[in-house]
Amino acid sequence: MIAELGHYALVLALGLALIQGSMPIIGARGNDTALMTMASATALAQFVFVAAAFAALGACYVTSDFSVLNVYENSNSAMPLLYRLTSIWGNHEGSMMLWILILALFGALVAAFGNNLPLRLKTNALAVQAWIAAAFELFILLTSNPFLRIADAPFEGRDLNPILQDPGLAFHPPFLYLGYVGFSIAFSFAIAALLEGRIDAAWARWVRPWVLGAWMCLTLGIAGGSFWAYYELGWGGFWFWDPVENASLMPWLAGTALLHSAVVMEKRGALKVWTILLAIVAFSLSLIGTFLVRSGVLTSVHAFATDPRRGIFILAILVAFIGGALALYAWRAPLLKQGGLFAPISREGALVLNNLLLTSACATVFVGTLYPLALEALTGEKISVGPPFFNATFAPLFVPLLIAMPFGPLLGWKRGDLLAAGQRLAVAAILAAITVAAAFALQRGGPVLAPFGLGVAIFVMAGALVDIAERTLVLRIPLAAALRRAVGLPRSAWGAAFAHFGMGVTLFGIVAVTAWGSERIAALKPGDTVELAHYRLTFDGILKRAGANYQDSVGHFSVRRSGGDLIGALEPSRRMFPSREMATTEAALMTRGMSQLYLSIGDATAQGAVPVRLYFKPQVLMIWLGALIMFAGGALSLSDRRLRVGAPRRAKASAVLQAAK
Amino acid sequence: MTRKQRRLALIGSGLGVLAIAVALMLNAFRDSIVFFNSPSDIESKHVAVGTRIRLGGLVKNGSLFHGNNLKVRFTVTDGSREIPVAYQGVLPDLFREGQGVVAEGVLDGAGLFNADTILAKHDETYMPKEVADALKRSGHWKDDYTQRTPPKEVGK
Numbered sequence: 127m128i129a130e131l132g133h134y135a136l137v138l139a140l141g142l143a144l145i146q147g148s149m150p151i152i153g154a155r156g157n158d159t160a161l162m163t164m165a166s167a168t169a170l171a172q173f174v175f176v177a178a179a180f181a182a183l184g185a186c187y188v189t190s191d192f193s194v195l196n197v198y199e200n201s202n203s204a205m206p207l208l209y210r211l212t213s214i215w216g217n218h219e220g221s222m223m224l225w226i227l228i229l230a231l232f233g234a235l236v237a238a239f240g241n242n243l244p245l246r247l248k249t250n251a252l253a254v255q256a257w258i259a260a261a262f263e264l265f266i267l268l269t270s271n272p273f274l275r276i277a278d279a280p281f282e283g284r285d286l287n288p289i290l291q292d293p294g295l296a297f298h299p300p301f302l303y304l305g306y307v308g309f310s311i312a313f314s315f316a317i318a319a320l321l322e323g324r325i326d327a328a329w330a331r332w333v334r335p336w337v338l339g340a341w342m343c344l345t346l347g348i349a350g351g352s353f354w355a356y357y358e359l360g361w362g363g364f365w366f367w368d369p370v371e372n373a374s375l376m377p378w379l380a381g382t383a384l385l386h387s388a389v390v391m392e393k394r395g396a397l398k399v400w401t402i403l404l405a406i407v408a409f410s411l412s413l414i415g416t417f418l419v420r421s422g423v424l425t426s427v428h429a430f431a432t433d434p435r436r437g438i439f440i441l442a443i444l445v446a447f448i449g450g451a452l453a454l455y456a457w458r459a460p461l462l463k464q465g466g467l468f469a470p471i472s473r474e475g476a477l478v479l480n481n482l483l484l485t486s487a488c489a490t491v492f493v494g495t496l497y498p499l500a501l502e503a504l505t506g507e508k509i510s511v512g513p514p515f516f517n518a519t520f521a522p523l524f525v526p527l528l529i530a531m532p533f534g535p536l537l538g539w540k541r542g543d544l545l546a547a548g549q550r551l552a553v554a555a556i557l558a559a560i561t562v563a564a565a566f567a568l569q570r571g572g573p574v575l576a577p578f579g580l581g582v583a584i585f586v587m588a589g590a591l592v593d594i595a596e597r598t599l600v601l602r603i604p605l606a607a608a609l610r611r612a613v614g615l616p617r618s619a620w621g622a623a624f625a626h627f628g629m630g631v632t633l634f635g636i637v638a639v640t641a642w643g644s645e646r647i648a649a650l651k652p653g654d655t656v657e658l659a660h661y662r663l664t665f666d667g668i669l670k671r672a673g674a675n676y677q678d679s680v681g682h683f684s685v686r687r688s689g690g691d692l693i694g695a696l697e698p699s700r701r702m703f704p705s706r707e708m709a710t711t712e713a714a715l716m717t718r719g720m721s722q723l724y725l726s727i728g729d730a731t732a733q734g735a736v737p738v739r740l741y742f743k744p745q746v747l748m749i750w751l752g753a754l755i756m757f758a759g760g761a762l763s764l765s766d767r768r769l770r771v772g773a774p775r776r777a778k779a780s781a782v783l784q785a786a787k
Numbered sequence: 788m789t790r791k792q793r794r795l796a797l798i799g800s801g802l803g804v805l806a807i808a809v810a811l812m813l814n815a816f817r818d819s820i821v822f823f824n825s826p827s828d829i830e831s832k833h834v835a836v837g838t839r840i841r842l843g844g845l846v847k848n849g850s851l852f853h854g855n856n857l858k859v860r861f862t863v864t865d866g867s868r869e870i871p872v873a874y875q876g877v878l879p880d881l882f883r884e885g886q887g888v889v890a891e892g893v894l895d896g897a898g899l900f901n902a903d904t905i906l907a908k909h910d911e912t913y914m915p916k917e918v919a920d921a922l923k924r925s926g927h928w929k930d931d932y933t934q935r936t937p938p939k940e941v942g943k
């Protein structure tokens with residue numbers, strides 16, 4: 127019964143989306159306010175029905191209703207409640223439900239809190255949002271219905287893929303989708319602006335919070351996925367340049383570029399046409415990401431939807447939205463008015479450079495990800511484009527970006543002074559030089575480039591601090607006055623400094639762990655020891671332990687410093703899931719400062735030895751700490767008064783509305 | 788600078804960065820692409836000794852041999868041809884005889900494939916796409932390889 131209600135709610139949501147996508151547009155063309163205001167009401171109603179459908183699916187999972195095919199295939203009554211909930215999106219159908227839930231949520235938020243938007247812009251944007259929603263709701267209903275029943279309900283479900291039974295999965299996909307789908311708002315607003323043929327700096331002010339929110343969630347989602355892969359897959363890598371990872375990195379790069387170009391547009395009225403294009407591109411890349419993951423064209427660590435109809439359906443959505451948007455752009459963008467002038471050396475110029483490098487880096491990832499697919503389709507030749515390709519293309523474009531990063535905020539708008547900015551950054555440069563020298567002195571046989579990588583990371587971090595120091599005049603005026611200035615500084619300035627600092631922290635972690643991480647592989651019998659990077663591990667033996675729906679074989683290892691004193695124990699395990707006859711590797715981690723010892727074990731061999739993989743990961747936690755700092759920077763910036771969806775404007779907006787009536 | 792000059796500078800620098808990106812990509816494509824081959828491909832294409840490739844097929848039943856220090860030997864077959872593979876390290880969770888596998892490494896002069904990476908499969912029913920296609924081409928595909936639908940996972 128609940129499943130049928132959910133199915134029905136989804137059909138109703140589709141109907142509402144169709145109304146929301148058509149009627150208000152007609153109203154906007156004919157200046158009919160009553161029709162235009164329908165957009166908000168239908169957006170809210172659509173959200174209610176999508177949420178109801180999602181809740182119905184959730185109820186089927188919680189109650190373990192195995193007469194529903196989707197629940198039978200992906201759940202098991204022995205699973206803890208948390209994983210029964212997360213398995214809602216641990217499969218194709220359910221994750222598409224999450225996709226449209228978030229899409230509808232964003233639409234409803236625009237409807238509810240967009241009171242200060244011009245009615246026509248809001249109406250058109252909500253209509254575009256409804257087209258996207260309708261397309262994906264149709265996709266779910268026609269090809270990926272999660273509410274299908276099985277005639278003879280089985281007694282027990284097939285269980286969620288064990289590798290996904292992990293707290294990391296609870297939050298990684300939702301955040302990723304919040305990011306992906308969040309860019310749909312920028313997309314809808316861009317299309318709405320193109321439909322109207324009018325755009326001004328205020329557009330950027332309205333769109334920026336949404337882009338910022340989406341960017342924050344995407345940052346956290348990518349970092350979460352990377353962290354999950356690091357500890358769950360048992361080989362300690364944090365980034366594989368896997369096509370599915372690239373699919374999430376591309377919208378992030380485009381979104382980061384959009385975030386920066388929107389600043390130029392908001393402050394200086396320049397780069398309008400470019401910003402609109404980026405808004406279209408960022409969401410298009412999100413759609414392409416969805417297509418890559420959901421269509422089954424990829425061989426990756428993420429398994430597939432094998433039904434070819436799904437791939438074709440998503441491809442059709444992709445072509446319709448991206449093609450349509452770009453055609454509209456080509457047609458209408460020339461109508462948009464030119465913006466303000468600026469010299470090449472200026473804040474605007476720096477942000478243009480940022481955009482050029484980010485979009486080029488994004489393009490290399492795009493080519494590297496899609497080239498194998500294109501080649502296979504055209505010639506049948508199968509190739510893999512792996513980390514060497516991306517290291518040779520992405521890195522050379524990203525390094526100049528990082529070096530230029532501290533300069534940007536120190537340049538003035540319109541016309542900047544590069545020399546003065548350089549002088550202010552002297553402290554940062556000196557710190558970076560010291561870091562490079564120290565790294566060279568301390569390192570024994572690491573890559574030559576690594577100390578320079580650390581230098582760049584320190585330069586970026588110190589640059590962000592210099593930016594704040596310059597704005598607060600700290601060390602130059604009395605501390606109390608500097609503190610007052612710090613409090614008075616716009617939160618968006620703090621946010622930018624935080625985000626840039628976080629980028630430096632992440633870079634530091636990546637360089638350190640890539641250059642100086644070490645690894646030992648050995649087959650151990652109880653009593654054996656293995657040494658790695660100042661640590662000595664003794665294998666004490668294997669214990670069997672029973673879990674909720676699995677059997678653990680836990681290895682116990684005592685960890686000592688090379689000097690001899692015991693500092694703890696590591697307990698990696700092999701986890702056997704009988705319902706799927708599948709085992710996973712549960713690595714054990716020991717945190718020492720920002721570094722980690724990482725240990726995973728394999729199945730014991732016939733001779734009774736246990737294969738062991740031990741890694742030392744220096745500064746590895748900084749990779750994700752940096753992402754958290756970036757997220758915090760975004761949050762600070764989002765709380766800026768300037769961006770807050772303005773209460774004081776409401777009176778004016780409703781006055782305009784009444785006048786229109 | 789006039790508006791026109793500034794726009795030219797903007798477009799010029801844009802094209803400059805793009806040209807660098809394209810040059811980097813072309814260069815990387817020459818050096819860092821790995822081709823996928825089935826055992827039959829290796830014979831028919833005369834893959835050169837020392838070229839980095841991916842080898843895919845089924846692990847032949849009864850061919851897995853564990854040596855000391857986590858050294859393993861096994862044979863990859865696509866039904867018509869076989870290639871012996873040597874690897875040192877921990878095998879992925881679901882490496883099994885009779886199952887699909889993809890190994891990355893180089894072929895030596897004696898016809899032995901020295902793998903440095905064995906790609907992890909995710910699930911007992913999942914067959915790497917390349918392997919499935921190779922098996923279909925050599926006519927050794929059995930429908931029961933996909934009888935149970937592979938589990939669908941959420942995307943990153």
